[in-house]
Amino acid sequence: MKELRFSKMHGLGNDFMVIDAINQQVTFSEEKVRRWADRHFGIGFDQLLVVEPAQQVDVDFRYRIFNADGSEVQQCGNGARCFARFVVDKQLTDKKEIRVETASGIIVLYVQDDGWVKVNMGVPNFAPQSLPFLVPQQQQRYLVPVLGEDVVLGAVSMGNPHAVVKVDNIDAAPVEALGEALESHELFPERVNVGFAQVLDFEEVRLRVYERGAAETLACGTGACAAMVVLHNWGLVSDRVKIRLPGGDLLVEWSGKPDSVVWMTGPAETVFEGVIADE
Numbered sequence: 674m675k676e677l678r679f680s681k682m683h684g685l686g687n688d689f690m691v692i693d694a695i696n697q698q699v700t701f702s703e704e705k706v707r708r709w710a711d712r713h714f715g716i717g718f719d720q721l722l723v724v725e726p727a728q729q730v731d732v733d734f735r736y737r738i739f740n741a742d743g744s745e746v747q748q749c750g751n752g753a754r755c756f757a758r759f760v761v762d763k764q765l766t767d768k769k770e771i772r773v774e775t776a777s778g779i780i781v782l783y784v785q786d787d788g789w790v791k792v793n794m795g796v797p798n799f800a801p802q803s804l805p806f807l808v809p810q811q812q813q814r815y816l817v818p819v820l821g822e823d824v825v826l827g828a829v830s831m832g833n834p835h836a837v838v839k840v841d842n843i844d845a846a847p848v849e850a851l852g853e854a855l856e857s858h859e860l861f862p863e864r865v866n867v868g869f870a871q872v873l874d875f876e877e878v879r880l881r882v883y884e885r886g887a888a889e890t891l892a893c894g895t896g897a898c899a900a901m902v903v904l905h906n907w908g909l910v911s912d913r914v915k916i917r918l919p920g921g922d923l924l925v926e927w928s929g930k931p932d933s934v935v936w937m938t939g940p941a942e943t944v945f946e947g948v949i950a951d952e
């Protein structure tokens with residue numbers, strides 16, 4: 674058994690175990706991640722974030738993400754902000770503009786003087802095959818039969834797959850039941866994250882997200898970006914929107930022009946440092 678150092682961090686209550694895998698040797702299995710993620714018998718987290726050496730020449734780090742159920746995924750927005758704070762606080766870099774490779778491409782993280790992090794989340798991809806979403810053609814709105822009703826949703830990849838459902842009031846939304854049913858719906862063969870969005874006005878949206886592989890979380894960064902771009906396409910929000918999640922607020926900006934990137938700005942906090950025995 675060897676000792677493995679980690680940080681426990683969160684972005685608006687979406688919580689993470691963060692491991693420096695540059696200065697420590699560590700291997701991952703689904704079973705190990707699930708054990709660490711357990712909130713009673715482990716450390717407890719929504720996602721595990723791993724800092725690895727860059728594999729490409731033009732980036733600073735490689736960023737790997739595992740959901741609490743042990744599945745490795747392509748992107749995590751709240752995690753990206755925590756990743757930036759981690760590599761700066763641990764003096765793994767002295768840069769304030771950090772280029773990071775993920776399983777879905779390169780993202781750029783900017784650590785601001787106030788400690789918040791602004792992330793270039795890349796260009797949203799509305800092509801159904803990018804999620805993947807098994808529908809005959811790309812549309813702004815899709816009608817999906819689930820739990821005995823036809824649910825209207827938008828679909829987008831923010832590097833990871835998202836479905837967005839507009840609701841009148843997120844407090845009354847069937848997040849658990851519908852979220853779970855859509856997450857593993859046959860039209861989403863790689864499963865999907867499901868956002869429930871309540872539009873307050875052009876600049877403000879309330880959002881709850883049922884995350885693939887982690888169930889409902891207090892916040893989802895890519896979910897906030899997905900909700901914003903879908904609602905923007907539907908003409909319901911402006912280019913700069915405050916997304917109010919159960920764990921706090923995120924600022925999401927997107928012009929809606931072809932090939933324009935999405936910007937997400939918000940906090941990232943360290944809760945404690947820990948050491949765990951690892952085989």
Ligand SMILES: N[C@@H](CCC[C@H](N)C(=O)O)C(=O)O
Pocket residue numbers: 687719720740746747748749750751752833834866884885886887890892893894895896
């Ligand atoms: N919490 C995240 C998203 C984490 C990954 C997601 N559950 C997936 O499976 O794609 C965020 O802040 O974006």
